[in-house]
Amino acid sequence: MANFDIAISDTLIHEGANDSKMGYVNDPKDRGGETIAGIARNFHPNDGIWKLVDNAKKVPNFPNNLKSIPNILDMIKSFYRVNYWNKILGDDIKSQDIANMLLDKAVLEGYSAAIKRAQGIVGVVQNGIMTQELINRLNSL
Numbered sequence: 001m002a003n004f005d006i007a008i009s010d011t012l013i014h015e016g017a018n019d020s021k022m023g024y025v026n027d028p029k030d031r032g033g034e035t036i037a038g039i040a041r042n043f044h045p046n047d048g049i050w051k052l053v054d055n056a057k058k059v060p061n062f063p064n065n066l067k068s069i070p071n072i073l074d075m076i077k078s079f080y081r082v083n084y085w086n087k088i089l090g091d092d093i094k095s096q097d098i099a100n101m102l103l104d105k106a107v108l109e110g111y112s113a114a115i116k117r118a119q120g121i122v123g124v125v126q127n128g129i130m131t132q133e134l135i136n137r138l139n140s141l
Contacts, residue, residue, distance in 0.1 A: 001092065002099030004085050008077055011104050012037060017076060024053070024063040036066065037076045038107060044083075049075045080107070087111040089130045094139045102138075 015038030016023025023037040032040025034053075041050055052069050056062050066072060084106045085091075093099040105114035112128030119126040122137035 001094060002090055002096045004081055004090060005077075006096055007085070007090060007100045007103045008080055010100055011080065011107055012076070014038075014104065015107070017073070020065075020067045021063040022066040022072060022076070024066055039076065039079055044079070047079060049079065084111055087130065088115065089135060092135045092139075095141065098138055098141065 017037035026034045033042040090099045116126045116128045
């Protein structure tokens with residue numbers, strides 16, 4: 001079965017989490033607002049990671065100090081596991097490549113849109129809900 005740690009490593013590279021700023025940006029033109037490793041504060045204001053970010057702002061060298069915060073990467077990975085990997089049933093997908101692509105698309109487009117795309121590729125009803133039928137089709141590829 002696919003491995004979350006392998007899949008998330010590619011996604012975190014795309015989201016900038018490997019730099020010293022952990023992919024932190026605060027672009028006023030971005031409707032997500034303040035963002036770290038692709039996690040937008042405007043869409044996930046209650047996630048515990050924001051407490052860490054707010055505390056890091058009180059210390060010199062922000063946002064370059066973010067990578068040095070203990071457990072921040074674990075919290076980011078946990079966020080992606082709960083909000084994306086579990087929704088695409090990544091643990092049930094046999095192919096690591098398929099799981100990697102589906103996770104990446106789920107993060108970029110939303111998990112429902114990514115599931116619909118996968119459903120369209122394998123020829124099942126496109127409802128955006130991960131089903132055993134879709135898992136079976138993906139695992140037969």
